[in-house]
Amino acid sequence: MNGLGIPTTRSLAVIGIRELIYRQKPELAAILVRVADCHIRFGSFEFFHYTKQPKSVERLADFSIEHYHNDIYNEPDRYRIFFRRVLTLTAKLISKWQSVGFVHGVMNTDNMTITGTTFDYGPYGFMDGFNSRYTPNSSDTHGRYAYQQQAEIGFWNLNKLAETLIPLVSADELQEETKQYQSLLNGFYREEMGRKLGLSILDSEFSELTQEMLQLLQSQQLDYSNFFRHLANNPSAMDCSIELRSWLDHYLKLCDRESISHDERKKKMNAVNPKYILRNHLVQRALEMALKESDFSEVTRLRILLENPFKDRPEIFKKYNIDADFYSQDTPQEFLGRQTSCSA
Template identity: 40%
Template sequence: MRKLTELIFNNTYSELPSHFGTRITPQPLDNPSLVSVNPMICDLLELDPAEANTPYFADIFTGNDDLSGFEPIAMKYTGHQFGQYNPDLGDGRGLLMGEVLTSAGKKWDIHLKGSGQTPYSRMGDGRAVLRSSIREYLASAAMKGLGIQTTHALAVLVSDTPVYREKAEQGATLIRVAESHLRFGHFEYLFYTQRHEDLKLLADYLIKHHFSDLRDHPSPYAVMFQRIVDLTAVLIADWQAVGFAHGVMNTDNMSVLGLTFDYGPYGFLDDYQPGFICNHSDYTGRYAFNQQPSIALWNLSALGYALTPLLDKAEIDTALHSYQTRLQQEYSIRMRNKLGIMERHEEDSALFSQMFDLLATQAVDYTLFFRILSTIPASQLSGSHPLFSEIIRDMAPLQIWLNAYAKRLTLEQQSDESRLALMRLHNPKFILRNYLAQTAIEQAEKGDYSMIDDLLTVLARPYDEHPAFEHFAAKPPEWGKTLEISCSS
């Protein structure tokens, strides 16, 4: 493990042309202090977690001191927001501070959110508040624990600097860590400004640093786009299977590496609602839970259009046409694992359809349904289940489905013990429900950060039991299901 001053930097993005971003230093926050540090992300960077408890750490990441190796850049990109192209985007409250190189040669971006105004702030203050920083910090930990590709968050820092939203709040900084912060919008920016040579340069950069096996491929850009399509399909399958709604799937929030990016008004499903809208600002439901697969394809089409100087139409169409098939394949694997069904039979489609109808009409808690199901041996599926009675209003439709499920399981070759073990590996007991994040935020705003660290513990291993934190796995209170989260969060 290294100290901060021992980190090795390899700032490749800063070597790109100047119009790829603007060099700018963070604007200091007053009297900064640590809220929480994630030791698992320290491990990624080979950073000693004890460093986070030093005043130097807080000063470095809040603009009050310098670290040799940092070359802060506000990245320039554009993108489609709610379907409309916006040319005025970029890191408006963030900075790419530098790229840490580990002993194994792995490159990690260090990125600040809440570092002050940049040329892309669009009249904003460039700041982040404590509540939104905590939400992203916990969400990235939750996704990592669930095995879903994501950006990470090393730590949250808070300050005495007031930041004004609906009311005065504490200014904060989130230290984000990712393999790359390249977005669909980076390519859109270069395409729409007709910088086609730079578009090729950025594609070459992506291939060199992240798809290096394509460097000698006879059609590297076509395969690059195909890989982005595949990574996106896998990501969306993961989201849909676990019940995650992103809330702001603009193209500037889409990663070319298939990472969950820019956590804002996200939400995990409580009661199963196919049309669940987690973003209170999404008035039309464009980014509703059940719209995410089609919106991802829309975004990929926008990226494909931006890559037309490098690809012909047939190459773009081939990749886009493969998206739905790959998504369905990946989603099917995940849902079969959730039900412990390994073999394929004709009646499976009807079984899944009936299950989703049951979940929707009965407003069943999505996570608890599958976790409870993961504890019931096949021989007991026809009996009474008090745990189910706590989350389902009418037990009669459930029992009809359970009988069909039990009959389907007789066609499986695996043992019942193996089925249940498999299901518990794919049905988390703990998810980051909105009310849990909100409760942790309210405590943190009073200076108590203990719930944040408790949540980190269970979110790191959400498939385990964690008896000391059983209350985090309980059915949410009614008020917790109706929290309004918007982009301003």
């Protein structure tokens, strides 16, 4: 996520333990050492709220503002502004997830921070073929955290945070703030998709183009990430169906409205559309080599690729025996839609 330029907590280390834990099946235990700009969750406020400790909610809010939003500390309506900022950061985060096809898998209030990042990278995944109903979490049988639900779940979580702040901000004022969420998220998402498509005129025709594209990606099960790379390289030469060709004609028409060359657009698009993503079958391959053979070379290769997922680095790739074509290809058919569990 950091390589993609998306706000995130980070993993400092994974420490293996030679004992078994039991989830769906026996597995070796491990401890993840996490680093983050902030460990205060929406759920931190909920804990004090549901245990009827309003003074602790206030102290936590004051601490959060002092350390993470210090410029508003002396404002008379600082709690409302604080909530507005958390809402805005959350909308921006989820818009970025949606734009890269990332599905978190377990978006409860304990995994959302007040600085617009997330915890608990467990049953997550990047979409292969576009599927708005995709959930990477094998235990999410009702699709609560599916791709198409993430914006709504973000809204749900923010409302839960708002409930805890009612002693500090009136319910009406908080409701006014939450009403802004969808339009904020839509705006952020439109900007992200504009960058992905190399377009800067983000009018109603652009929105129509984007919706048509997502429908085609789903109906034709095209690889989400690679679609944008192919589109950047040579859209006129793409081998595609009649329906997609019609969409491409529409896309090229919108490109013609803007005064930049194809080469310039390609450069901009390839700077925001990753060539390499963390596909589940690649993760599984790395895990099996590490666990069964104590061979961490595949983990190293993935780390190098994902540090900068937008471009090739021939000298480094040669040093670590990285086959660019292998790691950038569409997910093989037999691995499409694979799910993981909370013990992933």
